[in-house]
Amino acid sequence: MLIFGGLYWLTVQKHAERDQLRLAAVDLTPSCKEKLQGYSLAAAEHYRSPYVRKMNGAWSTVRGYSEEDVRAIQRGCNIVDDLQGHLAKSGSRERWHGDRFVRGGQTTCVHCHQGVGDKQDAAGNRLVGSNNLGASWVMADMYDRFTGMLLPHEWRQMQCYINSSNGFKPNAADDLLRDVTAYSRFLAAALDLKIGNRYPEQGMDEITAAATLRRGDDYVRGAYVYRQKCATCHGPQGFGKVVQGQVLYPALAGPESFSFDSRMNFAKIDTVTPGFICRNMPLGAEGSLENQECRDIAYYLSTLPRPAGDRQGPLVAVWEQLMMIVMPPLMRYAESIGSNGTPQEASH
Amino acid sequence: MLSRGNRIIPAVAIAGFVLWAHLGSGLPVFRPHVSLEPDWEQFRAAYHVNDFGEDGHFVRAAQNGYNVFFFTNKYASRFTRKTSTDRTNACASCHSPEDMAYGFVNSDRFDAKLGRRVSFEERIMRCFAGPMDGFVPTLYDPTVRDLRIFARAVAHHLQLGEGASKGETRPSLRHR
Numbered sequence: 001m002l003i004f005g006g007l008y009w010l011t012v013q014k015h016a017e018r019d020q021l022r023l024a025a026v027d028l029t030p031s032c033k034e035k036l037q038g039y040s041l042a043a044a045e046h047y048r049s050p051y052v053r054k055m056n057g058a059w060s061t062v063r064g065y066s067e068e069d070v071r072a073i074q075r076g077c078n079i080v081d082d083l084q085g086h087l088a089k090s091g092s093r094e095r096w097h098g099d100r101f102v103r104g105g106q107t108t109c110v111h112c113h114q115g116v117g118d119k120q121d122a123a124g125n126r127l128v129g130s131n132n133l134g135a136s137w138v139m140a141d142m143y144d145r146f147t148g149m150l151l152p153h154e155w156r157q158m159q160c161y162i163n164s165s166n167g168f169k170p171n172a173a174d175d176l177l178r179d180v181t182a183y184s185r186f187l188a189a190a191l192d193l194k195i196g197n198r199y200p201e202q203g204m205d206e207i208t209a210a211a212t213l214r215r216g217d218d219y220v221r222g223a224y225v226y227r228q229k230c231a232t233c234h235g236p237q238g239f240g241k242v243v244q245g246q247v248l249y250p251a252l253a254g255p256e257s258f259s260f261d262s263r264m265n266f267a268k269i270d271t272v273t274p275g276f277i278c279r280n281m282p283l284g285a286e287g288s289l290e291n292q293e294c295r296d297i298a299y300y301l302s303t304l305p306r307p308a309g310d311r312q313g314p315l316v317a318v319w320e321q322l323m324m325i326v327m328p329p330l331m332r333y334a335e336s337i338g339s340n341g342t343p344q345e346a347s348h
Numbered sequence: 349m350l351s352r353g354n355r356i357i358p359a360v361a362i363a364g365f366v367l368w369a370h371l372g373s374g375l376p377v378f379r380p381h382v383s384l385e386p387d388w389e390q391f392r393a394a395y396h397v398n399d400f401g402e403d404g405h406f407v408r409a410a411q412n413g414y415n416v417f418f419f420t421n422k423y424a425s426r427f428t429r430k431t432s433t434d435r436t437n438a439c440a441s442c443h444s445p446e447d448m449a450y451g452f453v454n455s456d457r458f459d460a461k462l463g464r465r466v467s468f469e470e471r472i473m474r475c476f477a478g479p480m481d482g483f484v485p486t487l488y489d490p491t492v493r494d495l496r497i498f499a500r501a502v503a504h505h506l507q508l509g510e511g512a513s514k515g516e517t518r519p520s521l522r523h524r
Contacts, residue, residue, distance in 0.1 A: 022464075047511060062511030068458035068465060141497050143405040150409055150497065172487050178467070182456055189510035195453060196504025 018175065021096075026074035027089060029081045035116050036077060039190040043067040049190045054124060060192050069182065076183025079176065080117050080133065083108040086245055096176040102167035103307070104256035106240055109180070111250040112164065112264075114280055118187050119201075126191065127286070129205025129279035133180075134187030138195050139202055146263060153181055163262035166307045205279050206271035212292040217270070222300030225293050229282055237331050238304055253304035255324055260316070261309025266295075266302035273298035382411045385419055395445070395505045406497065409490075413498025416491055417448070420480065424491045428482035439495070442479065445502045450514045452499035468496055 028036065040050050044064040052060045065073065075096075078088070084099040084107070085092035092099040099105075110116055117133030120126050126135075140153035147159070154177045158169045170176050193199060209217070227236065230252075234240055238253035251257040258264045263272045274294035280286055289297075305323035308316045369378040388411060392398065397410050415423045420438035421430045430437035439448075455468035469492050473484045485491050506512075 060509075062509065063454055063457075063513050064511075066458040066460075069456075072465060141406075141409075141493075141500055150405055150493070152493070152496075173467075178456070178465070182465075185456060185510050192509055194504070194507045194509050195449075195500055197507075 021094070022068070022071065022175070024071075026071050026078065027094065028074055029078055029087045031081050031110075031116050032074065032077035035118065036074065039186075041065070041070060041073060041186065041190075043070050047189060049192065051124065051190055052192045056192070062189055065186075072179050072182040073186045075175075076179035076181070076186075077116060079180050080109040080113060080183060082110075086247070096174065096179070098176050100168070101161045101170050101176070102165035104166065104251075106242065106247045106250055106256045107165040107167075108247070108250075109160070111247075112160075112276070117184065118191070119280070126199070126201040127279065128200040129203065129275055130201050131204060131276070131280075132187070132191075132199070132201035133184040134189075134191050134193050135199040135202035137181070137184040137188050138193045138197060138199070146269060153184065154178075157181075162259075163309060164258045164264060166257070166259040166262075166309075204272045204275035207274040207278055207291050207294055208271050209295070212290075212295060215292060217292075217295045217299045219296065219300040219303050222293075222296030222298070225289075226297050226300055229289065229293075230297065233282070236335060237328055238301060239328075252301050253306050254328070255307060257306045259307045259309040260312050260320075265306075266298040270295070270298070273301065382408050383415060383423075385415050387418075388414055391445075395502055397501050397505075399504070406501075409494045409497040410501040412490065413494035413496075413501075416495055417443075417445070417498055424476070424485075426483065427476040427485050427491065428480040430480055430482070436479070439475070445498070446506065446514070448495070448499040449503035449506055449508055450512065452496065452503055453508045453510055453512050468499070472496075 038050070040048070043066055046061050047064045048059045048061050052058075075094075079095050079098060082088065083095055083102065084105060085095045088094040113131045113133055115130065117131070118126070119130035119132070126132060136156070137153055140156065141150055143149070144151040144156075152172075154172045157177050157180060158172070161167045162169055187193075226238075230238075233249040234252050235249075238251060238257070240247065240251035240256060241249040260268065263269050264276070266273050274291065274297075277297055278287070278289055278291060278294040281289070305320050305327050307324075308320045312320075369375070391414060392407075392411070397407055412423070417439045420440075421428055421432055421434070428437070436442065443451075451471065452468050455471065456465060458464070459466045469487055472492050472495055473487075476482045477484050
């Protein structure tokens with residue numbers, strides 16, 4: 001009785017803590033502050049998006065948001081921008097302890113959903129294949145050919161946690177997912193997106209082999225282009241760059257990276273990552289890579305050691321863990337060897 | 349070791365069961381297609397359901413949502429005590445398809461009566477528990493999912509955006 005009573009008391013305390021968090025004012029990250037101020041998010045009876053006014057020349061009036069709705073949207077934006085609470089005063093508590101659902105300390109949504117899920121150019125044009133969250137929301141519940149099911153927005157988020165974050169699945173009704181959904185829905189309102197319409201900024205704008213000169217994908221060529229274009233930010237072995245606890249550039253390989261089950265794994269789906277690279281990389285020079293280069297880079301990345309997913313089984317998981325331990329020093333040594341075969345100081 | 353005759357009997361029984369299940373049972377669980385109810389084809393054409401989703405999966409879900417919406421006591425009998433003899437025995441007894449669409453784009457908002465944000469799925473659950481005098485389906489139940497997809501299809505037809513209000517905006521119908 002004491003044990004059950006203790007568990008009941010603990011549950012009541014946790015619920016009370018959640019209620020307090022829902023009522024607490026939200027401390028926005030700098031990116032979210034800029035994004036949500038730009039869209040004039042505030043509690044009011046009606047909502048009118050300045051973005052729609054700017055782009056269409058006319059106001060669009062829709063139902064406004066209550067203070068509770070505004071806080072949910074703000075929290076959702078924070079989760080997208082800073083899932084693990086690196087920028088929060090009380091850490092992951094302000095993100096519903098989102099770090100419970102990911103392995104490693106780097107992952108956050110904004111790595112793939114750039115511009116806090118709403119990437120635009122200087123003129124405010126939404127960019128093709130930029131993984132816009134609002135555009136994803138209006139196309140949710142559609143048939144997903146990778147999973148073979150009608151995929152709700154919340155379930156798609158679960159897949160992100162399991163595969164892209166190499167982690168675990170939150171409950172569909174968890175505040176963590178609901179707040180991100182609230183933010184996605186707000187973006188759809190701010191951008192005046194209509195339910196069920198396919199917008200170019202939704203998804204990755206995949207690049208098939210047919211979109212190249214059909215020389216064939218080559219990971220050796222990919223390794224060369226990676227060193228030229230990507231290694232400066234993501235590191236020579238793709239481990240990302242973290243400075244003073246802040247993830248400047250995410251890991252593309254190794255234990256902090258996405259798993260083999262992720263759609264970003266070229267060996268699983270060979271069109272998604274090339275699309276992402278070509279449309280979103282390198283930062284500041286997006287669109288500068290050829291389609292074949294993007295496919296080659298993606299192919300190369302898929303050959304690097306990374307966590308196994310649920311579908312690979314324990315042997316592959318053990319092998320990959322071994323490779324993630326053995327390969328980095330070997331690679332560093334290989335990189336340190338100059339053309340004359342004598343070791344030089346490694347740049348890593 | 350089974351004799352040849354004894355080996356054939358189970359195989360014939362299994363084959364017979366499969367044929368009966370798919371062709372003769374009439375049970376929805378054994379059929380890949382959705383039962384055709386009256387006026388579905390007219391609804392499908394009028395609301396351009398085919399425009400939303402380039403495959404059969406979505407249309408099948410929308411059709412099942414249509415069946416649940418208009419014939420709730422038949423297709424969601426697990427979740428309601430209402431029968432065909434009741435005056436209000438379906439979602440359509442109280443709501444129009446347009447109501448569902450507007451409800452969908454205005455869901456996930458704070459409800460002052462309940463003191464919290466309420467999702468579209470929870471609204472459906474509360475309808476089953478309250479006006480439908482029944483039981484609460486889970487969040488993952490196809491009944492809930494297909495009603496949501498039905499609402500999405502209508503919202504797409506009306507070209508509604510988030511927060512669209514029935515009384516204030518007059519969305520133009522989408523024609524192709």
